[in-house]
Amino acid sequence: MHPSAPAPPAATAAAVPTSAVPSSPWRLARRELSRRTSVKISLAVVGLFLFMAAAAPLLSALAGWSPDDFDRTAVDPYLGGTPVGPLGGISAQHWLGVEPVTGRDLFARVVHGAQVSLLIALTATAIVVIAGTAAGIAAGYFGGRTDAVLSRVMDLTMSFPSLIFMIAMMSVAKDVNRIVLMTAVIGLFGWPGVARVVRGQTLSLRHREYVDAARVGGAGSWRILTRDVLPGVAGPVIAYTTLIVPGMIATEAALSYLGVGVRPPTPSWGQMIAESVSFYDTDPMYFVIPSACLFLTVLAFTLLGDALRDILDPRGSRT
Amino acid sequence: MILYTLRRLAGVIGVLIAVAAVTFTIFYVLPSDPAAAACGKACSADRLAAIRSHMGLDEPLWRQFWDFLSGIFTGRTMGSGHYALHCGFPCLGYSYENSEAVWDLLMDRLPVSASLALGAAVLWLALGLSAGVAAALRKDTLTDRVLMVGAVGAASLPVYFTSMMLIYGLIRVAGLLPYPSYVPFTDDPARWASNLLLPWLALAILYAAMYARQSRSSMIETMAEPYIRTARAKGLPRRTVVVKHGLRSGMTPILTLFGMDLGGLLAGAVITESIFGLPGIGRLFYGALSTGDQPVILGVTLLAATFIVVANLAVDLLYAVVDPRVRL
Numbered sequence: 001m002h003p004s005a006p007a008p009p010a011a012t013a014a015a016v017p018t019s020a021v022p023s024s025p026w027r028l029a030r031r032e033l034s035r036r037t038s039v040k041i042s043l044a045v046v047g048l049f050l051f052m053a054a055a056a057p058l059l060s061a062l063a064g065w066s067p068d069d070f071d072r073t074a075v076d077p078y079l080g081g082t083p084v085g086p087l088g089g090i091s092a093q094h095w096l097g098v099e100p101v102t103g104r105d106l107f108a109r110v111v112h113g114a115q116v117s118l119l120i121a122l123t124a125t126a127i128v129v130i131a132g133t134a135a136g137i138a139a140g141y142f143g144g145r146t147d148a149v150l151s152r153v154m155d156l157t158m159s160f161p162s163l164i165f166m167i168a169m170m171s172v173a174k175d176v177n178r179i180v181l182m183t184a185v186i187g188l189f190g191w192p193g194v195a196r197v198v199r200g201q202t203l204s205l206r207h208r209e210y211v212d213a214a215r216v217g218g219a220g221s222w223r224i225l226t227r228d229v230l231p232g233v234a235g236p237v238i239a240y241t242t243l244i245v246p247g248m249i250a251t252e253a254a255l256s257y258l259g260v261g262v263r264p265p266t267p268s269w270g271q272m273i274a275e276s277v278s279f280y281d282t283d284p285m286y287f288v289i290p291s292a293c294l295f296l297t298v299l300a301f302t303l304l305g306d307a308l309r310d311i312l313d314p315r316g317s318r319t
Numbered sequence: 320m321i322l323y324t325l326r327r328l329a330g331v332i333g334v335l336i337a338v339a340a341v342t343f344t345i346f347y348v349l350p351s352d353p354a355a356a357a358c359g360k361a362c363s364a365d366r367l368a369a370i371r372s373h374m375g376l377d378e379p380l381w382r383q384f385w386d387f388l389s390g391i392f393t394g395r396t397m398g399s400g401h402y403a404l405h406c407g408f409p410c411l412g413y414s415y416e417n418s419e420a421v422w423d424l425l426m427d428r429l430p431v432s433a434s435l436a437l438g439a440a441v442l443w444l445a446l447g448l449s450a451g452v453a454a455a456l457r458k459d460t461l462t463d464r465v466l467m468v469g470a471v472g473a474a475s476l477p478v479y480f481t482s483m484m485l486i487y488g489l490i491r492v493a494g495l496l497p498y499p500s501y502v503p504f505t506d507d508p509a510r511w512a513s514n515l516l517l518p519w520l521a522l523a524i525l526y527a528a529m530y531a532r533q534s535r536s537s538m539i540e541t542m543a544e545p546y547i548r549t550a551r552a553k554g555l556p557r558r559t560v561v562v563k564h565g566l567r568s569g570m571t572p573i574l575t576l577f578g579m580d581l582g583g584l585l586a587g588a589v590i591t592e593s594i595f596g597l598p599g600i601g602r603l604f605y606g607a608l609s610t611g612d613q614p615v616i617l618g619v620t621l622l623a624a625t626f627i628v629v630a631n632l633a634v635d636l637l638y639a640v641v642d643p644r645v646r647l
Contacts, residue, residue: 159334159631160341161583161623164604168620171608172345172356250477257479258589260608273479277594280483281491291480299475306471 029311039307045300053114065105067112068265075103088285100283113267120183121248127187129241132194140202154192162189170260178262197240201233235312243305246298269294338624346617357613373397412614421618431501431599436584442523447530455538473528482521482594499595518595541569582630586623
């Protein structure tokens, strides 16, 4: 370690005489996390958007507009349908203003967009993590032919230009549930990243004494994998998971931006941004609001992931 | 080394065949009516009949795939009789929307995409690596924190947002730059660069941020290695140690990333090109999406995969040169 580096955080955390209970690694991690201001802020932002997504129908009912209600009185037909009032029509009636031309309520659309965007991103992440962990553990633990085949498949998947393939697949499929398809397509290209991390970690665990002991004790592979290896890879996996969420959100937004994602009238942030681009001159707020949501969510997940990686992944650069 | 190169080349061909098989499945097998899908949104009955004949849909599937694959390497005559259409080497299909072979369309637009990708790459490498290395060497100082907060922020900005902000700030408000319109390098290098400056910046900001983060952590890891301490202990000046010992192995992970990114961008930066109206492969692709011009989508997909796979190979071969620990 660098000579000027501060004492390892774990040591300082352990020195704090707050609890007499022996500290488990998870408790240490939690304490270390709660010391960081960036973590608190990003947790608050993530929480806010998750709440918005979960309570979207409730929130928009509270605001009085559904995402598909047209409000002709909120736009000025003589000015090409620009919203009435300053800042894109922000008022007590429309909390975040309205969409030009149609007058649909932006707050309602943003919260429903959060629902769609986060649902897709988080489900795709779950698929990626489950598939990646399973493949990585199997490759690392069983080695030999299993490892060779799985590693080859990982390399192959990684050498695909994922965004282009996603676009191609989304553009061919016409009459399917867009949200399900999009989740599957995004998930399809993401798993090798997780699998590589898990495989590496598993390789370093599979001949530890306690794993050998379990094997000698007659435990089956399934038991060893779930009881002994899985907890050992959980730390890096959690950190890596948080770090891929922003990528998933950005991918969903990019696909919807390009018009191959969810179809109108279902709102999603990427699609709203794409629609707002042509109004950036006359109604900049229409562009700013969904962009800011996207930016904040991605930023918050990245900061959270960085912090988790520092703490939970012993091999990742602890800085 | 030669043996390794040959083995890798065989691997590359294997990957490309797999990619072709997947693309073939997406466009020929999955759609309920592949010909109608390839025909696009404005489709006439006559054109549909021509496409049916060209795609050979009444042939068995393996035969269709074989024709598709061999066409890429030798060119082929698509369809027969009245509908016969010659598609020269390398045949990636025929765009009925544009009435032109896909390969010719792609090659027309490649210079634009290549200009965009290479210029942006120079910019993001310069910005990203210097920021990352500077932050790593001043770890835990104010410089480090400022640089990294900036990098996290910039990495979270979607490219369409950065582009719109640049257009708004530098063109609409400040009036510093012209609205980009592509001028070939061979016509006027100065105008080529000034027109591309904005798109370069838009792309480079995003990538520079990612590279700064990556190179910082990689550099910190390298500088903590024992051989760096040994080099310092021998009495070498810090500068020499950083440049000759540190950078060399610290940059290998960056090289992998760079190969993937540059390879991907050479086949078109879809969003950037369409926002700035640059007539590159990315915009061709974007246009093809809205008209449903599937032969073009297929061609771009294959081209992009080829670039990425070849770039990966080039990077792996370069490893041996850059990193003394890798001996092939």
